[in-house]
Amino acid sequence: MNGNQNKKVLFLTDIENGLEPILQEVTNTPAESMLTIQSYGASISHPYGEIMRSVIFAIFQEDVEEIFVVGTKDKKTSTGHRLTQLEAMKDKIQTLDYLFQNCKPEFLGGTVDEWLHENSSDTIEKSVDIIRHHPLVPSYVKVRGLIINQEDGTSSIVEVPAMKTGQTSPDHCLS
Template sequence: MNLNENKKVLFLTDIENGLEPILQEVTNIRAENMLTIQNYGTDISHPYGDIMRSVIIAIYQENVEEIFVVGTKDKRTDTVNILTQFESMKDKIQTLDYLFQNCMPEFSGSTVEEWLNGNENIIDSIEKSFDVIRHHPLVPSYVKVCGLIVNNKDGKPSIVEVPT
């Protein structure tokens, strides 16, 4: 990948330490031109949520010309099943599950557990976020959106571009 070194680039990444130097090397973007929004997973669960708001503000305030949605494969830390920590809130979770299934179609997932765990298929997650950004009415058509997967297998990172 050989991008214009002077343009501003936004990376929407998973919360994973050490991604920025890898992305800087692969994209040939200087550190001062890189903006990063970190999230647990790469899901943009709502087109008018906080993550998308940050993306839009970065485009206009920082003159971002390109956005990379970056997923991480073979993470060094395992995902914790958060619901085991919420055993004392069983009644509330059942109520929320009812709302997820019957009243709030904009939630991603059909249960609280699915919503908290996010999309396990990294390619689907990147493609969904790509679509949300690319088709958002406040994102200018000149902003390029790409998907990348960082694979940390055997401690040697490699990058794969996700066709979108």
């Protein structure tokens, strides 16, 4: 981060308590310069969805110069696992699986179960790519993906690269 005190850093994080102090320390960002958007999985599933709109507003209204998409490695709670265990949802999940296989919506997985259990690294990488290449995000905004590893009580942050140039995004369902 450069020395301009008016510039803000935006963190798109998972809904998990206690990340802010770790992020402040590792990214050397003072609390008064931090903005946080929280969502389950810290992912942007659509380039024109609600989370992306919040990111764009933050960039222009809060003078954001840097964005970190933050995931946590080996998250202990798995909402997706509990959802797929519900007997009442089997028919709906089968229908959605059919749509996933034949329509290819903008989800990383090929089935509902894979979508609910997306790999944190893949999700972060996809979200970074969506933000970096969004036509309303200025080119001066730095976008990086980070994964916090809290195994054994230690926290380390590993940068996640954006998708490689020339890689195509998932197919869209047009009908």
